Amino acid sequence: MAQTVNRDAISRWLVLGVIAAILGYGVVKQHIISGDSLLLLAALIPSVILHEISHGLVALWFGDDTAKKAGRLTLNPIAHVDPMGTVILPGLLILLHTTPFGYAKPVPVNPRQLRHPRNQSVLVSLAGPATNIVLAVMAAMVFRLGHLHLTRDHLTWVDGLIEFGLINVVLALFNLIPLPPLDGSAVLERFLPARWWEPYLRLRRYSMLLIIGLAFLAPGHGLAALFDWGIGQWARLL
Numbered sequence: 001m002a003q004t005v006n007r008d009a010i011s012r013w014l015v016l017g018v019i020a021a022i023l024g025y026g027v028v029k030q031h032i033i034s035g036d037s038l039l040l041l042a043a044l045i046p047s048v049i050l051h052e053i054s055h056g057l058v059a060l061w062f063g064d065d066t067a068k069k070a071g072r073l074t075l076n077p078i079a080h081v082d083p084m085g086t087v088i089l090p091g092l093l094i095l096l097h098t099t100p101f102g103y104a105k106p107v108p109v110n111p112r113q114l115r116h117p118r119n120q121s122v123l124v125s126l127a128g129p130a131t132n133i134v135l136a137v138m139a140a141m142v143f144r145l146g147h148l149h150l151t152r153d154h155l156t157w158v159d160g161l162i163e164f165g166l167i168n169v170v171l172a173l174f175n176l177i178p179l180p181p182l183d184g185s186a187v188l189e190r191f192l193p194a195r196w197w198e199p200y201l202r203l204r205r206y207s208m209l210l211i212i213g214l215a216f217l218a219p220g221h222g223l224a225a226l227f228d229w230g231i232g233q234w235a236r237l238l
Contacts, residue, residue: 043164047135047171048104049080054131055124056107062120064113072107080104106181118190125186132172139165140237165234173230174223179207 053075056067067073072080082105114120139161178188185207192200211223 039160039163040167043160043167045077047132047164047167049075049077050131050135051128051171051175052080052104052107054127055109058127059107059109059114059124062124063115064110064124066110066113067107070108122186122190125183128183129172129175132168132175136165136168136172136234137237139168140234143238162238165238166231169230169234170227173226177211177223177226179211180204181207182211 053073056073059066060068060073109121109124111117111121111124114124143158143161143165175182176184178184189200
């Protein structure tokens with residue numbers, strides 16, 4: 001057991017080192033990573049971490065301590081690192097001069113330990129998007145309270161606040177799509193008639209392909225349209 005724990009700790013520190021190396025190299029070679037990319041990455045990491053922690057906290061309130069025992073109810077980013085979503089994907093996007101995006105390792109939840117699994121599992125799933133919505137609204141409120149006193153010295157701070165709000169809007173809407181493994185699928189599964197379960201389970205195997213299709217094959221009518229609508233609503237708060 002001790003050896004397993006040590007290996008996990010070493011792996012996490014290695015991953016953190018890779019992240020630091022990518023960012024450090026980009027900072028030194030400014031043509032590879034821009035200030036905007038760093039700003040987006042700085043907004044993305046805490047947003048994704050808080051999204052995942054909220055799942056575990058709500059599950060704990062409802063009787064499931066799986067995430068707590070796994071050490072996932074922490075703000076330490078190392079505990080939430082996913083090799084693909086937290087390192088490889090954002091790193092590649094940075095090196096390709098495009099907007100960095102990614103995800104954290106999902107927080108473990110055991111629905112059987114919930115006091116009322118059928119209903120509370122839906123609330124556990126929706127806790128992540130709800131957290132992102134709250135963070136986006138908070139960013140807009142802080143912006144509104146402080147914008148009358150802005151000077152040029154505050155522009156970087158304001159840009160970071162806006163990026164933080166935008167990232168959380170996108171995370172909330174993306175995760176509310178009712179396709180597994182996204183959080184919105186829990187609502188669909190809760191109210192799905194029994195006669196539709198068999199075709200739904202067959203469709204579930206191809207859900208990620210459907211999400212990719214929405215993102216890339218229908219740019220004007222897929223995810224971009226959804227995000228544009230959500231960002232427009234959030235912009236009204238600004």
